[in-house]
Amino acid sequence: GAVVSQHPSRVICKSGTSVKIECRSLDFQATTMFWYRQFPKQSLMLMATSNEGSKATYEQGVEKDKFLINHASLTLSTLTVTSAHPEDSSFYICSAKTGGEETQYFGPGTRLLVL
C-alpha cells in the first residue's frame, strides 16, 4: 500500500518551455501532497504544500508564478515549471499523505534537464 507515482520520470526540454509533472497516489486518497526539489548532493528542499481543492502554500523563496501547482483531486497533483531555464534543472519529487497520518510517501521523482 501507499504507492505514489510520478510522470514523467525524466524530461529534457528547451529553455523557455513549460513542463508539467504529475504526481498520483495509486492506492490511497491524498489529502495533502508536497513538492520537493533536490539538487545534486543536497538534501530535499520543500517547495510547496498542496491540499486538495485549495491553493498551494509555497515556501519562502519559491516563485508561485513559476512553479504552478494544482491539486484538483484526492489522487492527483501537478507541478508545472513555466518558462524553464537551465537553473531549474533538478530532481523534483512529490510526496503524499492521507488525512489520518503524518507519514509522507514519496514518488519516484522526475529528473528535469533544461537545455
Added chain:
Amino acid sequence: QKEVEQNSGPLSVPEGAIASLNCTYSDRGSQSFFWYRQYSGKSPELIMSIYSNGDKEDGRFTAQLNKASQYVSLLIRDSQPSDSATYLCAVNPGDSSYKLIFGSGTRLLVRP
C-alpha cells in the same frame, strides 16, 4: 529557523557491524520524527517513524528518540552492503502543516 542537523559522512562500517546514525533538531516543539533511506538517483523511502521518547525496533532497525536532548538516532544491526545509501532524518515541527524538515543526510557505506 528550524533546522535538522546530520553528519554528512561517509560513515563506513564493515558488513555485519552496527551502523549508528545521528540527528539533532532545533525546534523543541517537534513531535514526529522519520528516517528515510535514499539510494543514489532514487527518491527517499520510509524506514521508520518515531513519536515517543525511547526506542522503537523494526527488524534490523532501531530508532531512538530523546526529546529533552533534541536528538534522534537510527541503529542498523547486521549491516549489509545493500544498506549503503544516504539516510535522511526528517522532523515534523508540529505546527499543523504536516510538512517535514529534512537534514542533509548521512551517507553510509557498508564494506563487504
